[in-house]
Amino acid sequence: MSAAEAPRADGAVETFDCRVAFADEVIKLARADQRIVVVCNDSVGSSNMGAFQKEFPDRLVNVGIAEQNMVGVGAGLANAGMIPFVCAAGPFLTGRATEQIKADCAYSQYPVVLCGMSPGMAYGELGPTHHSIEDFAWMRAIAELIVMAPVDPAETRQAVQWAAQSGKPVYMRVARFKIPAVTGPDHQFEPGRISTLREGSDVTLAAIGTMVSRALDAADLLAEEGISARVLNVSTLKPLDDATILKAARETGRIVTAEEAVSSGGLGGAIAELVAQHHPVPMRILGVPGFAPTGDTQFLLDHFGLNAAGLAKAARELMGKGGD
């Protein structure tokens, strides 16, 4: 039985903060490759980089509270032949330094790994200023920038390894909201390739990041009603795995997307653009409709229907079986 098929309903399933795997993998890489360097903005603690700093004090550049400078410094370090992991809270990294990400990293084609820590509504209680829900739309618009959101600790490690050797500019969400492992032991992360976690023929649930385990739960709910749902783990938002999406559109005829991000311009937008042009099928796009109220992440996800019940409801509607 793969982890994806393991029962989760009993609440006893172990969940993970992906920052732990992230930091551990960056340290492992840094031991083997002197070019690995971390840049952060007074975020050593929140990026979980304390151990890295202890082991490699000269290779952690803390520029202070200065995100535009931080990203420019990342590009300059890449110019000097290093492989920088630029770590900062997602909203400030992507929001304050969008132009630096575009011009200094992507357009200049410097292999900077931009790590959006605590993305989505991880800082739920702190309010919309601290929610990183626009990042998918912002980063997806930048040419040549790879945008990924590894789903669990194992995939996070693999994504870190890939990004470090890719020679490409990458934006990576590093999730803090605890989720179960959803990839099995044989899973091999491949950028630009969607993994199909569960086969299904009636509807496709295409999810990213924190939404993937919830999509699996939704598929369980739907199975009880005789609806066969395919579950896709879209760990790379850009480039999108067009073939797998279009295959799902053809074979299931309906797609529900779910993301811990604004419901325009992100995963749902990307898939809608693709299918509308090549194989139009009915869709439901689940995301955050506007500025969120205060509340912890769990509360906010449920508040916006970004959970198993919400995904199942959207799938039922697409099946013409009504809402609740």
Place this chain on the structure above:
Amino acid sequence: MRAVEPTFERTADPENLQHIASAVRQKIVRTIALAGLGHVGGDLSVTDILTALYFDVLDIDPANPLKPDRDRFILSKGHCAAAFYSVLSLRGFFDPAAVDTFMKPLSPLNGHPNRRKIPGVEANTGPLGHGLPIGLGAAIGAKVTGQSWRTFVVVGDGELQEGSNWEAAMAAGHRGLDTLTVIVDRNRFQQGAGTEATNRLEPLADKFRAFGWDVIDVDGHDVGALRDVLATRGSGKPRAIIAKTNKGRGVSFMEDLVDWHHKVPNAEQVELALKELAR
């Protein structure tokens, strides 16, 4: 077909450098007239700084533009690409005749420099306030890897109104990065008006000093003085060279006039300018 344009070798002789700067200026004026676009005022103010760097100070090899231990140079005021391209080509990074395609459709010579298209360019600049943070990163990179190359960034004075410069200035001062040099092309004008009328920069030297920098004032059109200052290394602090320049330098009817930020000379003005610059 026009005659093959001569290129120039590295030289420490101020008179030779002066001669090269004059050739660069003429090339700038011809290039902008041909393109019908450009930023002639700032191009002419930054010419002597670029000439001192590229024809004497920088440890670079046009035949091997990415040699790992090269000195790094970043033109933060990327809108002065015509001056940059003229200097790079006359130093042998690429064929000077190629500069004739500046801003033409599909030319690699964009209106702002692109490192993937033009050998010798380190960063794609254009939006203001980007160069100093990138230079800071490059300088930190040298330190982390124990290398001794230097990093130079030319910023326009107007672009110092962007906060990112001061984020970088603070970090460079804090780290005592003495391999980092910023040269301010202090021509006192930005696009729409004087810098002091728009958003005052003075006392500029004091600002850098307060951030932990050594500051050196220099005549930005004295190529010999520029090369002397730039060739020496400071110790323990990053260095800001405030180079006093004139926008439109060398062309009497352009000098210190904000209009010539990006006005294009007509045929008659080109002829007049080239005559003045050839003197």
